Amino acid sequence: MASFFNRFTSYSNSSSNSNSNSHAPSAPSPPSAPETQGQEHSHATASPYHSEQNQPQPYGFNYGGVSSYGSYGFPPGTSPEVIRSFQMVDRDRSGFIDENELQQALSSGYQRFSLRTVRLLIFLFRNPIDSSRMGPNEFTALWNCLGQWRGMFERYDRDRSGRIDALEMRDALYGLGYAVPSSVLQLLISLYDDRSGQQVEFNFDSFVECGMIVKGLTEKFKEKDRNYTGSATLTYEDFMSTILPFLVSYS
Amino acid sequence: MASFFNRFTSYSNSSSNSNSNSHAPSAPSPPSAPETQGQEHSHATASPYHSEQNQPQPYGFNYGGVSSYGSYGFPPGTSPEVIRSFQMVDRDRSGFIDENELQQALSSGYQRFSLRTVRLLIFLFRNPIDSSRMGPNEFTALWNCLGQWRGMFERYDRDRSGRIDALEMRDALYGLGYAVPSSVLQLLISLYDDRSGQQVEFNFDSFVECGMIVKGLTEKFKEKDRNYTGSATLTYEDFMSTILPFLVSYS
Numbered sequence: 001m002a003s004f005f006n007r008f009t010s011y012s013n014s015s016s017n018s019n020s021n022s023h024a025p026s027a028p029s030p031p032s033a034p035e036t037q038g039q040e041h042s043h044a045t046a047s048p049y050h051s052e053q054n055q056p057q058p059y060g061f062n063y064g065g066v067s068s069y070g071s072y073g074f075p076p077g078t079s080p081e082v083i084r085s086f087q088m089v090d091r092d093r094s095g096f097i098d099e100n101e102l103q104q105a106l107s108s109g110y111q112r113f114s115l116r117t118v119r120l121l122i123f124l125f126r127n128p129i130d131s132s133r134m135g136p137n138e139f140t141a142l143w144n145c146l147g148q149w150r151g152m153f154e155r156y157d158r159d160r161s162g163r164i165d166a167l168e169m170r171d172a173l174y175g176l177g178y179a180v181p182s183s184v185l186q187l188l189i190s191l192y193d194d195r196s197g198q199q200v201e202f203n204f205d206s207f208v209e210c211g212m213i214v215k216g217l218t219e220k221f222k223e224k225d226r227n228y229t230g231s232a233t234l235t236y237e238d239f240m241s242t243i244l245p246f247l248v249s250y251s
Numbered sequence: 252m253a254s255f256f257n258r259f260t261s262y263s264n265s266s267s268n269s270n271s272n273s274h275a276p277s278a279p280s281p282p283s284a285p286e287t288q289g290q291e292h293s294h295a296t297a298s299p300y301h302s303e304q305n306q307p308q309p310y311g312f313n314y315g316g317v318s319s320y321g322s323y324g325f326p327p328g329t330s331p332e333v334i335r336s337f338q339m340v341d342r343d344r345s346g347f348i349d350e351n352e353l354q355q356a357l358s359s360g361y362q363r364f365s366l367r368t369v370r371l372l373i374f375l376f377r378n379p380i381d382s383s384r385m386g387p388n389e390f391t392a393l394w395n396c397l398g399q400w401r402g403m404f405e406r407y408d409r410d411r412s413g414r415i416d417a418l419e420m421r422d423a424l425y426g427l428g429y430a431v432p433s434s435v436l437q438l439l440i441s442l443y444d445d446r447s448g449q450q451v452e453f454n455f456d457s458f459v460e461c462g463m464i465v466k467g468l469t470e471k472f473k474e475k476d477r478n479y480t481g482s483a484t485l486t487y488e489d490f491m492s493t494i495l496p497f498l499v500s501y502s
Contacts, residue, residue, distance in 0.1 A: 181488045187495040233484045237432045243494050244438040
């Protein structure tokens with residue numbers, strides 16, 4: 001049990017935006033992630049206005065017009081693809097996108113996620129001002145994280161079927177820094193068992209949902225286990241308050 | 252915080268079937284519950300074959316043919332209404348009903364519950380042999396519990412609109428033995444906020460779902476806080492294993 005944090009990512013909730021480009025340093029580089037870790041645009045730290053972007057920027061200071069991680073701007077070095085995806089759906093230029101818009105924006109770079117997964121993503125990458133919507137910072141952090149997860153998913157989806165089995169899911173989670181005990185893994189898998197007798201498989205959507213549940217709950221537990229002992233003491237209020245938000249995304 | 256158990260029900264998960272007729276002694280009697288605590292049929296302990304039932308019993312020993320709490324029989328004193336509802340949907344006489352059948356069976360005595368709520372009920376009142384289906388014992392325990400909850404709901408639904416507001420929901424939960432801290436209550440309410448700006452209201456379905464989440468999580472916490480201190484120490488594995496089943500019902 002004491003080893004469950006052994007390959008923990010250093011990535012924490014996106015509410016601490018200052019490290020949104022530096023998550024999971026211990027995880028291997030994804031083989032084919034669309035945009036991860038900002039490698040491709042690392043030179044852009046000197047170009048916070050995203051000059052790589054071909055199209056004119058119709059937005060004001062809210063978009064790319066900040067020299068560091070502003071509350072509403074994109075972080076320096078953000079890929080134009082991320083900005084384009086965000087702008088595509090933020091038609092009222094509010095600087096925030098809601099769950100339906102996020103579902104649409106992510107489709108351009110990844111795939112269409114279920115609304116269940118989208119709600120979980122909004123919750124886990126929530127911004128401190130409006131927890132029901134996502135700003136550029138949170139969107140960028142999410143996009144980069146999904147790039148890394150996509151890479152890990154594709155590493156195990158060897159036949160390119162778009163699906164991985166339960167053992168591959170375990171290995172992929174391990175690759176992302178989460179060593180899930182086997183009893184917990186069994187429970188996780190049972191969430192996706194349709195009782196048809198068929199072996200449980202995960203597409204990218206359910207892999208992300210499953211992994212984000214693990215990520216979110218593990219980070220919550222870590223907050224109560226600062227010394228990484230593998231045990232934590234919670235009050236009843238802590239316990240309930242920790243769990244309930246994870247039911248939010250399923251309403 | 253130390254007072255959150257102050258009006259705790261003594262009722263525990265139905266897997267301990269031996270007390271399925273003796274739950275929540277501290278809770279007030281429901282004013283108009285369909286069938287609760289077996290009061291109406293308390294004489295039936297001398298008549299375990301449910302002779303009150305007018306129609307012939309097409310079932311073998313599985314139904315009412317046991318003199319005490321058999322594994323698959325109804326407990327002595329079970330209301331004929333409960334047995335009829337169960338039999339109505341258990342057409343193959345297997346002694347078990349699945350989630351769709353449970354949804355249908357409960358409709359006869361209460362109302363049609365969402366599949367979300369039904370899955371949560373099956374999980375919380377699960378039988379030890381097959382956790383995806385419900386036997387007579389579990390069904391009876393659930394039916395009686397819902398009777399009590401219906402009574403509490405109706406006590407607060409003064410205008411008989413079929414809905415109660417958030418404060419009434421809090422009071423109803425308190426009446427059932429759950430003193431939910433206000434921060435937790437806020438989170439609970441947010442689960443049902445459709446962000447339309449309208450005040451959150453609960454129909455009996457969402458009241459039961461909401462209350463059963465509280466009941467289930469609180470009982471899990473109690474298992475780790477045997478001395479009722481208001482705090483509990485959990486390992487990572489405990490923590491994850493406690494929470495994950497609550498996501499089951501939402502798949």
